[in-house]
Amino acid sequence: METVNVLKPLIEQRADPHIYRHTDGYYYFTASVPQYDRIELRRAATLAGLVDAEKVDVWHKPDTGPYSELVWAPELHFNEGAWYVYFAAAPSREIKYKLFQHRMYAIRNTNANPLEGQWEFMGQIDTGIDTFCLDATTFTHKGQLYYLWAQKDVAIEGNSNLYIAPMKTPWQLGGAPVMLSKPEFDWEIRGFWVNEGPSVLKKNGKIFISYSASATDENYAMGLLWADENADLLDPAAWTKSPQPVLQTCFEHGVYGPGHNSFTVGEDGETLLVYHARTYTEIVGDPLWNPDRHTYVKPLKWDAQGMPVFGKPSLA
Structure with a gap:
């Protein structure tokens, strides 16, 4: 990490960042671009190299149709011998739908x-539920590929809850969705009732799921679920939810709304937290179109019980 300044953004104007270190030794990066119109990838041999790495547009949204607006939160995964990008997109405003009717898609x-x-x-x-959904990620545990995402349930107050399901193929579910978490604590319902942006980390005999909650301004914060690695991950009772946020705005040092994270591995093998945040709160206009959510990277620390310590977004 000597070449990465953890107190400054690694990459500016890239929200919902996802960094994956593959077995080929390269770091791969994708994120929401400010125009929300395409999927952009870049790769480099080092984290610092991602900053100036070539940007390759691998997919552009169509002009009309069910996935032609607001391409959000792409994630790049290598599943069962092929590359997949999972993302959400909304219908065209020209075909009787309205925005924020996102559904989830995959490319290979x-x-x-x-x-x-x-x-x-x-x-x-x-998913078998025809409602607003987004922020999909995947992970494999004990030979089973799982899909993890955020979706609205019309019977539950709020914008989105977290769900998990086994996968039959890397682009098809193999079982019914199971809800793991819904917005319920005060810090999860500020501005909007939201649980979204899940990311998975396996370490110290546990499966951890980080997620983000509340509105995407300075109220945005991160929460944590965890289960024993030998538990039935499709059993909601196997999961424990932290009643307190694990990462939130640091007014002292001016890093606001940290969230929508991923995890990666440093060149020295340490676990790194990747997330986005803003450096100011006076957002002009709709926060959705504000481009200044930047990608940050910082080390994730651990306590004596093997639990992750996220600390403050402004400090290493």
Whole structure:
């Protein structure tokens, strides 16, 4: 981490950042671009190298149709021998739908380098619940691929809850969704009732799920779920939820609304937290179109019980 300044953004104007270190030794980066119109990838041999790495647009939204607006929160994963990008997009405003009716989709590339080769559109990932959904991630545990995402339940107050399901293929669910968390604590319902942006970390005999809550301004904060690695991950009772946020705005040092994180591995093997945040609160206009959510990276520390210590967003 000597070449990365953890007190400053690693990459500016990239929200919902996802950094993945592959077995080829490269770091791969994707995030929401300010225009929300495409999926952009970059790769580098080091984290610092991502800053000036070539940006490759691998997919552009169509002009009209069910996934032609607001491409949000892409994540790049290598599942079952191929590359997948999971993302959410909204319908065209021209076909009777309205915005914020996002559904989730996947694209696939079988090339060894996902910045090259052809990307195939795999279609919508249908959860069996026809409501607003987004922020999908995947992880494999004991040979089973899981899908983890945020979705609205019309019977539950709020904008989105967290769900998990097994996968039959990297683009199809293999079981019914199971709700793991819903907005309930005060810090989860500021501005909006939200649980979203889940990310998975396996360490110290546990499965951790971080997530983000509340409105995407300075109220945005991160929470944590965890389960024993030998538990049934599809059993909601197997999961414990922290009643307090694990990462939140640091007014003292001017880092606001940290959230929508991912985890990666440093060049020295340490676990790193990747997240976005703003450096000011006086947002002009709709926060959705404000481009100044920047990508940050910092070390994740651990306590004596093997639990992650997120600390403050402004400090290493």
